[in-house]
Amino acid sequence: MSGPGPIEFGLVVLIMAAAIRAHVAQATFAAALGFIAYGLLLGLVWVRLGTVDVALTAATVGAMTGVLLLSAATRMRAGERAAILERPGPALRGLIAVLCIAVSAAIALVVLMPADPAPTLAPAAAANNLHATGVGNPVTAVLMAYRAIDTLLVNVVLLIAVVAVWSMAPDSLWGGRPGPTPVRQDNEALTFLARLLPPIAVGVGIYLLWNDINEPGGAFQGGAILAAMWILARMAGLVDAPAIGRLSLRLALVSGPVVFLTAGFAGFALAEGFLAYPSGWERPVIIVINSAMTLTVAVTLAMLLEGPPTRPPSPPLAGMPTAQDAKRGER
Amino acid sequence: MTLTITSLYGLLGAALVGLGLYGLLVQPHPLRKILAFNVMGGGLFLVFDVVARRGAAAWFPADPVPQAFVITAIMMALAGTALAVAIMLRLFAETGRVTLRPEPPASSDGQGGDS
The missing domain is CATH 1.20.5 (Single alpha-helices involved in coiled-coils or other helix-helix interfaces)
Structure with a gap:
């Protein structure tokens, strides 16, 4: 392998500068901006290392983490001075x-x-049975076949995280909508981007999902890009967050784990055991699971960024009238 | 030994882990702690990716198992961050303070030990 060139050293210097900036900046807001730069630059490193699947995920999720920290920083400006004394x-x-x-x-x-x-056992594993998964992209093969149980559990943990974030809401707001009421922005560039990019990104997301069979891409990457588009449209005030009690939202959240588990248990009847795919059907099964997972990842990430509900449910939800009545009685 | 691209990025990852750990321990503001935690995470993922690159064999550019782990770990880090931010915002909404200490901070500087 050739030695590191100016691009490598430049990236290292820039990343260290961004990371140090994220530490020493006086205002938390500035620190969060430094973190966004840090995340995007790290994405470039992953491209340089030839791990494009990781780069796609890292860049998208890194930017989302930055947005999360930025919005929290703007809401917590008041306490910054006192905290520095500690x-x-x-x-x-x-x-x-x-x-x-x-x-x-x-x-x-x-x-x-x-x-x-x-x-590494990669060559032996690849020689023996990679072709049997019907998948050309080895990272997808690991995620969906060799270590499918890990991927399933990650999906479940994401779901638990959403439930945990929602549970931070005061009781009176349970079942309501998260985040601020959408205000149509006068910023025309933002509105324009929020109208222009989502259709393209939906195409890119679906392409990444489909493409992961042979090329970099997959449910996590595609889902992350779809979630990012939701955040963009949300910031421009074009859409409003769904009430967390909505049935369609909850179905979308559980679709990935449900389909994954169904396929897993079907393995007992149709193949050798749990999460074993029937011979000859590996590829279609993986595509179906991946599609459901993409939906779950996209909705989960969007809901994680929205945070706990902040507005009471406007029309009382059919599912939880007793809880709402009880809260009204308390007040 | 000569410095390869892979080991250069490995060293960067090692430096970032130390930097993030320092911020996590020293920064008093919980949001800055979360941020430092993510800097540390980025460094760890980088080291892990360098391990993946080491395992490059067959026709792979890098060992796919560590890559898949890093992808899932990135998702976990976001979930953890979102939960931590939600808890912190609730704390701020309830108490109006952004401190992890049980009592309001003393006005004198320098004596702070635990954080």
Whole structure:
């Protein structure tokens, strides 16, 4: 492999600068902006390393994390001054710095002392049964076939995270809509982008989903891009968040795990066991699971960014009249 | 030994882990802690990706198993961040303060030990 060139060193310097900026900036808002730059630059590193699947996910999700932190920073400006006073003293800071450098040095040592040849079972696994999954992209093969149970559990954990975020809402707002009421922006560039980009991005998202069979892409990447478009349209005030009690929203949230589990249990009857796909049908089964997962990932990420409900449900929901009545009685 | 692209990025990842860990421990504002945690996460994912690149074999540009793990880990990090931000905003809405301490902070600087 050729040595690092100016692009590599430039990226390293820029990333370190963005990461340090995210630490030392006075205002949390500025720090969050530094973090967005950091996330996008890291995405470039993943492209340079040839791991495009990771780059797609990292860049999209990194930007979303940045938006999440930015919106939180604007809502919490009041307490910033008081918090700065709690910074640990110089002696303790020095000790922490030394220990953190030790952690970095230990990791650096591992990086610089590679096992040669690197231990990997990839060629053996690929030679034996990659073709049997009917999938050409090895990352998709790992996510959907070799380690399908991990992917299923990640889907479930995302769902649990949404439930946990929703549960941060005060009781009176349960079942309501999250986030601020949409206000149509006068900013024409934003409105224009929010109208122009989503149709293109829906195409890109579906392409990534379909394409992951042989090329980089997949449910997580496609879902993340779809969720990003929702946030864009939401910021422009073109759409409003759904009430969290809505049945269609809840169905969309559970569709991925439900389809995945159905396919998993069907494996007992049609193939060798749990999450085993019937021979000859691997590819169509993976596409169906991936489609449902893309929907779940997109809706889950969008709901995670929306946060807990902030507005009471305007028409009382049919499903939970007793809880609402009880809350009204308390007030 | 010569410095390869892979080990250069591995060193960057190692430095970012240390930097993020320092911020996580030292920054008093919970939002800054969450941010530092994500910086540390980015560094960790990078180290893991370098491991994937090391395992490059057969016709793969990089070992697909660590790659798949990094993709799922990135999703987990976002879920954790969203939950932490939600908890923090609720705390702020309830108490009007952004501190992790039980009592309001003393006005003197320098004595702060735990955070």
